[in-house]
Amino acid sequence: MRANFPYRFAIIGFLLFSFFEAEAQQLWTSIEANYKATKKWKFSLEESYRTNDYLEEWRILFTEVGAKRELTDYLDVGASYRFTTVHRKNNEHRITGELKLKTDVFDSDWKVDYRFKYQYEWKVGETNELLAYRNRFGIQYKLEDEFQPYASYEHFYIPEDRDDIKYRIKFGIETELSKELKLDVCYLYQRSFFQAQEFGDEPKHSSAIKLALSYTFKRKSSANN
Numbered sequence: 001m002r003a004n005f006p007y008r009f010a011i012i013g014f015l016l017f018s019f020f021e022a023e024a025q026q027l028w029t030s031i032e033a034n035y036k037a038t039k040k041w042k043f044s045l046e047e048s049y050r051t052n053d054y055l056e057e058w059r060i061l062f063t064e065v066g067a068k069r070e071l072t073d074y075l076d077v078g079a080s081y082r083f084t085t086v087h088r089k090n091n092e093h094r095i096t097g098e099l100k101l102k103t104d105v106f107d108s109d110w111k112v113d114y115r116f117k118y119q120y121e122w123k124v125g126e127t128n129e130l131l132a133y134r135n136r137f138g139i140q141y142k143l144e145d146e147f148q149p150y151a152s153y154e155h156f157y158i159p160e161d162r163d164d165i166k167y168r169i170k171f172g173i174e175t176e177l178s179k180e181l182k183l184d185v186c187y188l189y190q191r192s193f194f195q196a197q198e199f200g201d202e203p204k205h206s207s208a209i210k211l212a213l214s215y216t217f218k219r220k221s222s223a224n225n
Contacts, residue, residue, distance in 0.1 A: 026053065031046070032214040033214075033215055042067070044065065045063075046064045048060075066096075075100070078100070081093075094120070098115055100114070111140045117136070120132075131158065132166075133157045134157075138152035147173065147174075150173070151169075169188060169190070171187050184211070184212040185210070
């Protein structure tokens with residue numbers, strides 16, 4: 001069954017109203033362009049803007065480029081580079097590598113996935129560096145072909161100290177505005193238990209509204225490699 005635009009936007013509008021009523025501290029926005037070079041290779045460019053506590057001022061701006069390859073129907077690998085401008089603090093570099101497992105649940109409309117991400121970042125002109133291992137578990141339901149609610153839990157482990165951890169919880173909806181254009185609306189909460197708070201200027205705990213728009217370009221004829 002195909003969702004019509006008024007139906008989808010009514011639900012998204014209600015969710016946004018509910019999220020802001022929950023007094024989200026931050027707003028995360030992004031625009032992403034994806035290029036599907038072949039059936040298995042995809043390249044991306046993302047521009048993102050995030051505000052500080054209670055939307056009073058901007059917190060970070062970043063540009064990220066990445067590449068992903070589908071190894072099998074159930075396994076993807078990827079890597080990315082990010083340059084971040086931090087408000088009133090030194091800018092940052094970040095590189096990541098990731099492995100993602102994904103599958104349908106008994107051929108139903110439910111999908112589950114697990115993503116492991118290696119993350120290394122360092123400040124421009126300084127020796128400060130931060131290493132993290134991230135584990136994310138997600139579930140998604142195809143309510144309609146173009147309207148898919150989801151939830152995820154992500155655990156960050158920072159090996160500088162065995163007590164250094166962070167977690168992030170998300171609830172959201174992905175909707176297709178067209179075959180190429182997608183909108184992701186979600187509410188997230190995260191809490192940190194480590195001392196390196198100067199990276200990204202993150203508070204100990206925060207909640208945010210995320211609005212992400214992505215557009216995918218495809219080659220007319222894709223190879224299988």
